[in-house]
Amino acid sequence: MIPPCRVVIVDDHPLFVSGVRAEIEHDLDVVATANGVDDAIKAIVAERPDVVLLDVHMPGGGGRAVIEGIAATGIQTAFLALSVSDEPRDVIDVIQAGARGYVTKTISPADLVDATRRVHDGDAVFSPRLAGFVLDAFREGGADSDPELGRLTAREREVLRLIARGHAYKECARRLGISPKTVEHHVSSVLRKLQLTSRHELTRWATDRRLV
Amino acid sequence: MAGVASRLAGDIGVPVWLVRAAFVGLAVTGIGVILYAALVVAAPNPGYDAAGVAGLFRATAVAIVAAGALLVVRAIGLWPDDGLMWSLLVVAIGVAVIWQRVEARQPGRWRRLTSRADVGPIGDALGGRAAAIRLVAGGALVIAGVAGLLVAVDALAAAREGAVAMLAAAAGVTLILGPWLVRLGRAYSEERSGRIRAQEREEMAAQIHDSTLQTLALIQRSAGDGAETARLARRGERELRGWLFPDAAGRSGGLREAMQTTSVDVEGLFDVSIEVVSVGDAPMSEPLAALVAASREALVNAAKFSGQSGLSLFFEVEGGRAKAYVRDGGGGFDPESVSDDRRGIRDSIVGRLERHGGSGKVTSEPGGGTEVEMEVPRRP
Structure with missing residues (x-):
């Protein structure tokens, strides 16, 4: 029996919140929903959920403001960014603030439940799109020309490339001849590097995704 | 003589004899003769209707008549003082300059403001600056004229009083006209920003009509399907x-845009959604065009045969090479047992790439x- 996972859903569109709730409440314990930054912080402080499904775009600072507000209270919870936006800047922004993963709103209910559980277990969840953004940001001769920045190892790149191609972690592991746990380890390491990279560098990358 | 005097009189609406007297006065000084000759040449035919020429001609005529009259008065000896008259002249020119502006702007002001939308901010700024100058x-x-007048009348003795009086007058004028000018400026800028907002709203409405409303209408018609x-x-x-986030849609004219367009095309033809992930971008070239065409073949193939509704397209530009991957999460097949039909499609993908120095592989x-x-x- 899988231990219950307590979830708070945060999105400024009530219709979307009720849709997600209906999709996942068979498998997950949805303890609260919120429609704004302040509501979300109150609900998280009151409920202490395991995972917060967090919209990237919201009035009043967006997902980043919620993550920073909760960090200030010292409450430990995991954030999974859920967005309809394809703007690399927004996605990178919320990951840098401390989200453990990013999935798009078109994700299937089963995949969303799976991603939520993995974030709960401490894993990092990279959608193909996020993997692509990260590969782009850390491209040779790209924004990482500063040697101080944690460069990606060749193996990390291989893993990200397979994820970007649409492979699940298990398939990545099989293709590379490593265990799924090792794949997970690489992805978490990339997430850590991403969060340690200066915001300025990544913003510069996001604003000039230029032709080479 | 040559009808110049009578035409001038008709133009500016004063008796003919006054004009003739003015010319005679001018003739005394000698300039009049030259001016008369000049006017004979410059005078447009009766019945001219070019407003600009008429206005210029009339202004010249008025100036000559006025100057002639003044010179007559001066010659007779009823002349107060040169300094005084020069001061008055300067004041008169100043007033004329200001009033010309008011006259030109006042009647059609709001019409001009609204019709200037197409001139744009640059034209606006120029007009505003010219008026201000x-x-x-x-x-x-x-x-300057008033100051000169005061000095001329009372010499230096009253100069300080004159300056004080002038400052007082200037302050008075500012107090009277100030609020009006501020209001005018504010009304103008409000109208301007309102117009910009209206334009943006129109553009947005047009976009939503073209894409979203049309789509919603089509959805209503095919609600059962x-x-x-x-x-x-x-x-x-x-x-x-693509409209809201033009950067993500990639209007680069390069590989990314071509791939985006291709995947949207395939999505439109089949019931699939394609997750496009890109790393890097490059200007289009012949081999890249072949890569796009091959990717399209692969996407169409996957859409037809995989039975999956979610496909992945990943491409990457690194160093001197570009790679693309099309993947479906379908049941897969044994490459050795495929039908000739599908092998043909596969060969067309691989063959196309090889002709451009590339390679292709199906796993x-x-x-x-x-x-x-x-x-x-x-x-x-």
Whole structure:
């Protein structure tokens, strides 16, 4: 029996919140929903959920403001960014603030439940799109020309490339001849590097995704 | 003589004898003769209707008549003082400059403001600046003239009093006209920003009409057909997203844009959604065009045969090469047992890439999905 996972859903569109709730409440314990930054912080402080499904775009600072507000209270919870936006800047922004993963709103209910559980277990969840953004940001001769920045190892790149191609972690592991746990380890390491990279560098990358 | 005097009189509406007297006065000084000759040449035919020429001609005529009259008065000896008259002249010119501005702007002001939308901010700024310069220049002339007048009348003794009186007058004028000018400026800028807002709203309305409203109408008509509805919704989403986030849609004119366009095309033809992930971008070239065409083949192939509604397209530009991967999570197949039909499609993908110095490979295993790997050099 899988231990219950307590979830708070945060999105400024009530219709979307009720849709997600209906999709996942068979498998997950949805303890609260919120429609704004302040509501979300109150609900998280009151409920202490395991995972917060967090919209990237919201009035009043967006997902980043919620993550920073909760960090200030010292409450430990995991954030999974859920967005309809394809703007690399927004996605990178919320990951840098401390989200453990990013999935798009078109994700299937089963995949969303799976991603939520993995974030709960401490894993990092990279959608193909996020993997692509990260590969782009850390491209040779790209924004990482500063040697101080944690460069990606060749193996990390291989893993990200397979994820970007649409492979699940298990398939990545099989293709590379490593265990799924090792794949997970690489992805978490990339997430850590991403969060340690200066915001300025990544913003510069996001604003000039230029032709080479 | 030559009808000049009578025409001038008719133009400016004074008796003919006054004009003749003015010319005689001018003739005494000698300039009049030259001016008369000049006017004979310059005078337009009766019945002219070019407003600009008429205005210029009339202004010249008035100036000559006035100057003639003044010179007559001066010659007779009824002349107060040269300094005084010069001061008055300067004041008169200043007032004329200011009033010309008011007259030109006042009647059609709001019409001009609204019709200037197409001129744009640059035209606006120029017009505004020219008007301001005129106002400042006119004001300076008036003040200088008044100062000269005061000095001429009372010499230096009363100069300080004159200066005080002038400052007082200037302050008075500012107090009277100040609020009005501020109000005018504010009304103008409000109207301007309102116009910009209206333009933005129109553009937005046009965009929503073209994409979203049309899509919603189509969805209503095909409400019973789930697949068709999903396809239309996806297309509407793509269009709207491309408009809202032009960067993500990649209007680069390069590989990214071509791949985006291709995947939207395939989504429109089949009931699939394609997750496009890109790393890097490059200007289009012949091999890259072949890569796009091959990717399209692979996407169409996957859409037709995989039975999956979610496909992945990943491409990457690194160093001198570009790679693309098309993947479906379908049942897969044994590459050795495919029908000739599908082998043909596969060969067309691989063959196309090889002609441009690239390569292609299909990996598939039962239960593991199918992936087409493609690679070409960036330049021929």
